[in-house]
Amino acid sequence: MLMPVLNIDNVELFYGFSCIIIAIGLGIISWPLASQFLPNAYASVDSKMEIDLRAICGGRCVTVNWFGTPVFVRNRLPREVRKARIVCIRLLKDRCARNANIDSKALAFDRNRCLDVRSENWLVVVAPCTHLGCMPNVTEHGWVCACHGSSYDLSGRVTSGPAATNLDVPKCVYAVNTLVLGA
Amino acid sequence: MFCLVCRKIEIGAWIKTHLIAFKVPKRANLLYAIGGVLLFGVLLQILTGISIAIHYVPVVSKAFVSVNMFMRKFKYGWLVRSAHVNGASLMFCALYVHMFRSVYYRSYVGKRRRVWLVGSAIYVLMMCISFMGYVLPWGQLSYWAAVVITNFIDAIPLVGKWLRLFVLGGQAVRDSLLKRFFVFHCFLPFVLLFLVVLHVVLVHVSGQNDVISNRTFAIGSRVNMFPVYVLKDLVFVGFYLLILCALCLAFPSVFSNKLNYEPADFYSTPADIKPEWYFMHYYSVLRIFESKLAGVFVTGLTLLFVAALPYIHEDLSSDALKGLYRPSVVILFLSFALLGVLGALRLSYWLVVLARACVCVYLLFFLWPVFARLMRVIALNLVTWCC
Numbered sequence: 001m002l003m004p005v006l007n008i009d010n011v012e013l014f015y016g017f018s019c020i021i022i023a024i025g026l027g028i029i030s031w032p033l034a035s036q037f038l039p040n041a042y043a044s045v046d047s048k049m050e051i052d053l054r055a056i057c058g059g060r061c062v063t064v065n066w067f068g069t070p071v072f073v074r075n076r077l078p079r080e081v082r083k084a085r086i087v088c089i090r091l092l093k094d095r096c097a098r099n100a101n102i103d104s105k106a107l108a109f110d111r112n113r114c115l116d117v118r119s120e121n122w123l124v125v126v127a128p129c130t131h132l133g134c135m136p137n138v139t140e141h142g143w144v145c146a147c148h149g150s151s152y153d154l155s156g157r158v159t160s161g162p163a164a165t166n167l168d169v170p171k172c173v174y175a176v177n178t179l180v181l182g183a
Numbered sequence: 184m185f186c187l188v189c190r191k192i193e194i195g196a197w198i199k200t201h202l203i204a205f206k207v208p209k210r211a212n213l214l215y216a217i218g219g220v221l222l223f224g225v226l227l228q229i230l231t232g233i234s235i236a237i238h239y240v241p242v243v244s245k246a247f248v249s250v251n252m253f254m255r256k257f258k259y260g261w262l263v264r265s266a267h268v269n270g271a272s273l274m275f276c277a278l279y280v281h282m283f284r285s286v287y288y289r290s291y292v293g294k295r296r297r298v299w300l301v302g303s304a305i306y307v308l309m310m311c312i313s314f315m316g317y318v319l320p321w322g323q324l325s326y327w328a329a330v331v332i333t334n335f336i337d338a339i340p341l342v343g344k345w346l347r348l349f350v351l352g353g354q355a356v357r358d359s360l361l362k363r364f365f366v367f368h369c370f371l372p373f374v375l376l377f378l379v380v381l382h383v384v385l386v387h388v389s390g391q392n393d394v395i396s397n398r399t400f401a402i403g404s405r406v407n408m409f410p411v412y413v414l415k416d417l418v419f420v421g422f423y424l425l426i427l428c429a430l431c432l433a434f435p436s437v438f439s440n441k442l443n444y445e446p447a448d449f450y451s452t453p454a455d456i457k458p459e460w461y462f463m464h465y466y467s468v469l470r471i472f473e474s475k476l477a478g479v480f481v482t483g484l485t486l487l488f489v490a491a492l493p494y495i496h497e498d499l500s501s502d503a504l505k506g507l508y509r510p511s512v513v514i515l516f517l518s519f520a521l522l523g524v525l526g527a528l529r530l531s532y533w534l535v536v537l538a539r540a541c542v543c544v545y546l547l548f549f550l551w552p553v554f555a556r557l558m559r560v561i562a563l564n565l566v567t568w569c570c
Contacts, residue, residue, distance in 0.1 A: 037349050037350075037352055037363070038348055038349060038352065039348055039351070039352055039353045039354065039359070040352075040353075063450050065449075065450075068353070068354060068355045068357060069354065069355060070449060070450055127450075128330075131334075131475070132330070132331040132334040132335065132475075133330045133331060133333075133334040134327060134330065134331065134452040134456070135449075135450060135451055135452040145452075146451075146452040146453065146454055146456070147327075147331065147452060147456055148470060148530070149530070162473055162474075162475075164474070
């Protein structure tokens with residue numbers, strides 16, 4: 001019977017190869033085991049939701065549950081819009097508009113953050129504070145976060161506190177009296 | 184049959200070497216008895232935890248109700264849960280004393296380095312377990328603690344966003360997170376128990392150091408563990424139980440915030456959210472920095488320094504360092520306690536300044552031997568260069 005002869009060099013090579021194969025095997029086993037921790041396919045699908053805007057009268061801010069993500073829909077009064085528009089953009093902490101509906105390089109002017117030109121009173125922003133995800137409280141000047149005091153102006157732009165970015169404007173479409181989130 | 188098995192594995196000899204004739208230093212003081220208390224604490228937490236786990240439902244809509252049902256409707260449920268919750272706080276209290284003792288008497292040099300390394304792993308694991316356990320009742324504070332801490336993961340560069348999804352299992356803190364926290368809160372204590380056993384085994388291999396010297400087997404400085412030290416440990420376990428009973432029966436919610444008795448509300452954050460007292464110093468560190476990354480970095484650094492302590496304070500050969508060591512340990516723990524107190528207060532300018540000073544003191548404790556060594560090298564080089 002023919003047996004393969006292993007001299008000492010071959011043995012070391014053999015050990016090396018077997019280590020590599022074991023490592024690959026462990027990788028193959030742990031990949032599915034680890035991947036199942038990631039969100040499921042259902043959770044990451046963008047889902048559409050329709051909101052009737054007639055129920056929100058001027059000056060009110062409503063929190064909408066958009067498939068688990070709270071969203072602020074604020075019907076701003078004309079004077080609040082004016083107040084949001086006179087803010088000097090150079091003084092802002094974050095000059096990016098953060099509006100998913102327009103170019104990502106757009107600046108944080110109020111006209112880049114409200115729904116569209118015809119409906120400048122409506123402001124739609126993803127609610128959790130961009131610092132650590134707490135819910136900001138509605139005030140007459142905008143929002144103030146309950147946790148660490150980040151404050152946002154009437155356009156959802158950060159004015160002070162530890163938050164570094166403006167509240168995001170989610171993908172949405174405005175039709176007469178209705179708002180479609182996630183469209 | 185039982186006797187046969189016992190004889191086969193030589194249980195008698197094992198008991199004799201490790202529980203009766205194990206040599207302990209004569210000069211060990213009362214602080215040395217905390218270790219036994221902690222072992223008892225871990226076992227008690229596992230026991231009470233199992234009976235709570237039987238009644239707990241890890242679903243967002245039912246978690247809060249199931250915990251309250253267990254406390255109100257099941258016989259002695261209030262006692263078991265109270266013992267579990269207060270036991271966790273009490274164990275952290277004992278753990279910090281235990282850590283102070285080993286830092287103060289330098290029980291981490293030489294062979295005992297392994298003991299310290301396993302011990303610091305236990306500390307980190309215990310913090311993970313207690314945080315997960317804190318989220319499970321799904322009260323207001325539980326929920327917002329989970330939200331805030333998982334948002335901190337975002338700050339880690341490169342992998343942060345992905346890692347957050349990995350922990351959350353969804354876009355927000357919901358069922359997926361609650362379920363995995365429950366599973367890991369049940370599973371990790373057994374890993375912890377394994378580490379604790381390893382910790383104790385390593386102590387028995389290397390022997391304990393005493394109050395003055397680090398030499399293990401100096402003649403005449405050691406006595407048998409039985410009876411005095413075993414009894415001392417048991418007395419301390421008795422004290423532990425006494426305090427636990429007092430807490431459970433008279434002050435069951437002295438460590439918990441009343442906000443956590445309200446079910447989680449995803450749409451309103453309570454005004455003052457605070458962690459449990461044993462995380463207060465980390466909370467203090469995290470909130471005094473403007474950027475998230477800085478907070479996470481400094482917190483990670485403090486933990487890393489704790490683990491690296493045996494390498495940092497390895498030799499205190501010169502007398503100047505030796506004299507400085509013990510006072511500096513006391514200052515370290517005082518600054519640590521002060522950080523905890525500051526974490527509970529409302530944020531203000533002077534508080535931030537004071538807390539940053541505390542963090543500096545904390546880091547300086549770990550850095551001064553490095554500085555001292557560096558200064559010595561520079562001085563020597565200067566001398567040779569000049570001459």
